[in-house]
Amino acid sequence: GHGTTVRHRIAAVPADGVGTEVVAAGRRVLDALAERSGGAFALDWTELDWGSDHYARTGLMMPEDGLETLRGFDAIYFGAVGWPTVPDHVSLWGLRLKVCQGFDQWANVRPVTFYPGVTSPLRKADDTELDWVVVRENSEGEYAGFGGQNFGAREGTGQVAVQSAVFTETGCERIIRFAFDLARTRSRAKVSSVTKSNAQQYGMVLWDQVFAAVAADYPDVETESVLVDAMSAKFVLRPEDLSVVVASNLQADILSDLGSALAGSLGLASSANLNPEGRFPSMFEPVHGSAPDIAGQGVANPVGAIESGALMLEHLGLPEAARTLHAAVERTLADGVMTRDVGGTASTDEVVEAIVARLGG
Ligand code: ATP
Numbered sequence: 001g002h003g004t005t006v007r008h009r010i011a012a013v014p015a016d017g018v019g020t021e022v023v024a025a026g027r028r029v030l031d032a033l034a035e036r037s038g039g040a041f042a043l044d045w046t047e048l049d050w051g052s053d054h055y056a057r058t059g060l061m062m063p064e065d066g067l068e069t070l071r072g073f074d075a076i077y078f079g080a081v082g083w084p085t086v087p088d089h090v091s092l093w094g095l096r097l098k099v100c101q102g103f104d105q106w107a108n109v110r111p112v113t114f115y116p117g118v119t120s121p122l123r124k125a126d127d128t129e130l131d132w133v134v135v136r137e138n139s140e141g142e143y144a145g146f147g148g149q150n151f152g153a154r155e156g157t158g159q160v161a162v163q164s165a166v167f168t169e170t171g172c173e174r175i176i177r178f179a180f181d182l183a184r185t186r187s188r189a190k191v192s193s194v195t196k197s198n199a200q201q202y203g204m205v206l207w208d209q210v211f212a213a214v215a216a217d218y219p220d221v222e223t224e225s226v227l228v229d230a231m232s233a234k235f236v237l238r239p240e241d242l243s244v245v246v247a248s249n250l251q252a253d254i255l256s257d258l259g260s261a262l263a264g265s266l267g268l269a270s271s272a273n274l275n276p277e278g279r280f281p282s283m284f285e286p287v288h289g290s291a292p293d294i295a296g297q298g299v300a301n302p303v304g305a306i307e308s309g310a311l312m313l314e315h316l317g318l319p320e321a322a323r324t325l326h327a328a329v330e331r332t333l334a335d336g337v338m339t340r341d342v343g344g345t346a347s348t349d350e351v352v353e354a355i356v357a358r359l360g361g
């Protein structure tokens, strides 16, 4: 017989646009997987109706006490924020970044996964050996919110706005160490550090110094330091040379969109916003945004959200369930069941049904 079922309390925050569609899709797949686990685990969902509609009703993307509400959960399953009726920086800072920063989710892990059957601009459909992961510093850097408007305008400048990046030794060290620890778990133990330290001589040079110091603790891990412009080219020209790529908040955000586009679609990319100490809940979300251009049509690619669910299962201590889920996604795409952003004709629902049908092995 089975032992006691381990129940995990999950807060679902679908938020805006296709976020609502892909979170619903992910929940269906995760629930089917839990059901098939024969009582090994269960997911207890609480859905929170935060986002741009909440903003229209209340003037806030989430309630004042939203973080307190979330604090008790084992994980947060997130959709996407952003809608044309709300300025982008209001929706982002009012919900997603509030959670990331409020819960010190300082490590953002974004795998770049190439799936069998999906044609990428880099490689033909049958070529699946590419696989790397972008580790994004998620608590400071260019997103520190440091600066202001109306900084000492002079004759002829018009308004002057300053937006500064803040790098702390502690912030750099923890994300770089995280990248090295992750590299040790992968088939190729290599960390590529990305900066623009030739041009940005304060923060990025500190990053380089911390990287060199941490690297000395990991003599078994290969390293390289690459400027962000060169790394953009490398993603396209020598991607087989990558394993773990660690970069600042803004630079890693840009590189991970590039990575997911190279893998075939932004709709495929998954991510985890981790508070590695486990003091606060971590948050799992697709890399893509709310995609207003295709929202409400039932055609959003649910794979990024579903694979984010796999990352969540891993985080909850359910690696076998995560592997089962990932394998079902791979088989579904290999069988040609995919949405139109990756050249298919399937709807979101059809992809969900195909994945659920393949959970059995
Ligand atoms: P954000 O600023 O929140 O990252 P964004 O402005 O970068 O958002 P997205 O909402 O991610 O933009 O959309 C970028 C493009 O990718 C759009 O053309 C959109 O239709 C497409 N896209 C995004 N997510 C998906 C998805 N799940 N399935 C199919 N296409 C998608």
Ligand code: MG
Binding pocket: 257, 288, 289
């Ligand atoms: Mg984006």
